[in-house]
Amino acid sequence: MKNGSIKNIKKEVLSNQWYTLNRYTYDYQKEDGSWETQQREAYDRGNGAAILLYHPKKKTVILTRQFRMPTYVNRNKDGMMIEVCAGLLDEQDPVSCIKKEVEEETGFKVEQVEKVFEAYMSPGSVTEILHFFIATYDDSMKIGKGGGAEDETENIEVLEIPMVDATKMMSEGTIRDAKTIMLLQFARIQKLL
Incomplete structure (x- = not known):
């Protein structure tokens, strides 16, 4: 199906x-x-x-655990989510952003990151494009405790999990973040x- 033309766009905040x-x-x-108003x-x-x-x-991965209110109000008993490190670009380029987020959230300092793809996460209702990266880490790269930026009230717990366990956690529903x-x-x- 080909996209039709769109005209007369009006935006209301x-x-x-x-x-x-x-x-x-x-x-x-x-x-x-034919035309229809949507x-x-x-x-x-x-x-x-x-x-x-x-x-x-x-054969381990670094993940984080933190409280997510939207999940709490939608049947996540304690509201806690296990996730990869992530953050909003806030006017930064994706590479600079993710390096900063890694350091703030996990305490690791990564120099080399590889972008693997990008995706709209919820295209029916959210405009966000998410840039996805991977990077290797080792213990020598740990320069801080992590936990998130102090002014952002994130309260992040840093987890080092064997990949085999992370895979099992997906199957069991312990990891439910897309x-x-x-x-x-x-x-x-x-x-x-």
Whole structure:
């Protein structure tokens, strides 16, 4: 199916608190040539980056655990999520952003990162493009305790988990974060560990 033409786009800001929620009203031309007015809401939180840190010899990965309110209100009993390190670009390029996030969240300093793909994470309602990276780590790269930026109230716990256990945690539903599952599956397909 080919995308029809779009015209008369009107944007209305519904909320601009934490991030921005916009309502778009527009005319969309259907396949048969007729026009219809449509309305959609889109949440704009900016673009982000995520990274899987892995240790090829130990066959381990670095993940984080933190409280996520949206999951708590949607049937996640304690609201805790196990995830790869990630963050919003905040006007930075994806490589600079992810290096900064790794240091803040995990305490590791990585120099070399490899971008492996990018994806819209929830294209029906969120504008965000997420840039996905991988990088190796070793114990000599640990320069701080991690835990997140002090001014961001993240309270992040840093976890070093054998890849075999991370795979099992996905199957058991302990790891339920999409970006984390995507990067762990990428590591399995590429036989990184």
